[in-house]
Amino acid sequence: xxxxxxxxxxxxxxxxxxxxxxxxxxxxxxxxxxxxxxxxxxxxxxxxxxxxxxxxxxxxxxxxxxxxxxxxxxxxxxxxxxxxxxxxxxxxxxxxxxxxxxxxxxxxxxxxxxxxxxxxxxxxxxxxxxxxxxxxxxxxxxxxxxxxxxxxxxxxxxxxxxxxxxxxxxxxxxxxxxxxxxxxxxxxxxxxxxxxx
Numbered sequence: 551x552x553x554x555x556x557x558x559x560x561x562x563x564x565x566x567x568x569x570x571x572x573x574x575x576x577x578x579x580x581x582x583x584x585x586x587x588x589x590x591x592x593x594x595x596x597x598x599x600x601x602x603x604x605x606x607x608x609x610x611x612x613x614x615x616x617x618x619x620x621x622x623x624x625x626x627x628x629x630x631x632x633x634x635x636x637x638x639x640x641x642x643x644x645x646x647x648x649x650x651x652x653x654x655x656x657x658x659x660x661x662x663x664x665x666x667x668x669x670x671x672x673x674x675x676x677x678x679x680x681x682x683x684x685x686x687x688x689x690x691x692x693x694x695x696x697x698x699x700x701x702x703x704x705x706x707x708x709x710x711x712x713x714x715x716x717x718x719x720x721x722x723x724x725x726x727x728x729x730x731x732x733x734x735x736x737x738x739x740x741x742x743x744x745x746x747x
Contacts, residue, residue, distance in 0.1 A: 559596040562747040563603045566590055566717075569746065570685055575715060576618050587704060587716045588746040594692060594721040594732045604687060604719070619684045621714075623676050625698055626690035632662065632671055651696070658697045664706065672698070673707045684714045692721040692731065700729050708742055717746055 557565075569575060592600055604622060611620040633639050638661060646654040663670030680686055691700045700720060707716065722731040724745055 557747075559592045559599055560603070562590075562592070563600070565747045567607055570618075570620075570715075570717075571616055573617070576683065576685065587708060587718070587743040589718045589720050589724045589729075589743045590746040591720045591722055591724040597692065597721050600719055600721075601689075604689060608687075617683060619681055620687060621680055621684045622687040622689055623679075624690035624693075625672060625688060625703065626693035628672055628675055629658070629662065629694060629698060632675075633658070636661065655696050662698070664698065664702050670706060672703065673710055676707060677711045677713075680711075680714055682713075686714050686716045688716060688718040691718065695731060700731065704743060718743070 590600075608620045608622060611618070630639075633642060642654055642658065645657060662672055664672070676686065676688075688703065691698065691703070700718060704716075704718060720729065720731070722729065723733050724730075724743070726745060
């Protein structure tokens, strides 16, 4: 099991805020001149603390002249809104009763086009709704499990979106190679992101 630093989640969030306020953070280029993707991992028990901090950071950002906008995309909300817009919510409930959870996971993945190189519905929504000079916060990945997997989101988004730094708030552990949702469920390997703190 991967051990997070001895700092509390709130201390790590404060460090994260000072990092994103650094003017070089928005320049958004890392080694090899690629766009910077970050993961802020935290114990799942601190989910409500992280949600409150994100609200605080967004509110503080709106009132300041930092030169960037924090834009949050809750992946769960986007998924539910998409299912409702397409009239699929009731069908999903019926489909799950009839065929089980695995079938509904596959059906939602196909509907959202998560395996497409073009990014699919979620990734294109993020790309189309991110203003200039933004820092993207991706949230809700824990609420999406098992329908949307973090490594798939990051891989797909990385292929089509390089305008802004992206931070995935991940209720689990990330060691720079492996994502473990809730600290126990192996999501998959992902090598392109940096731990934010």
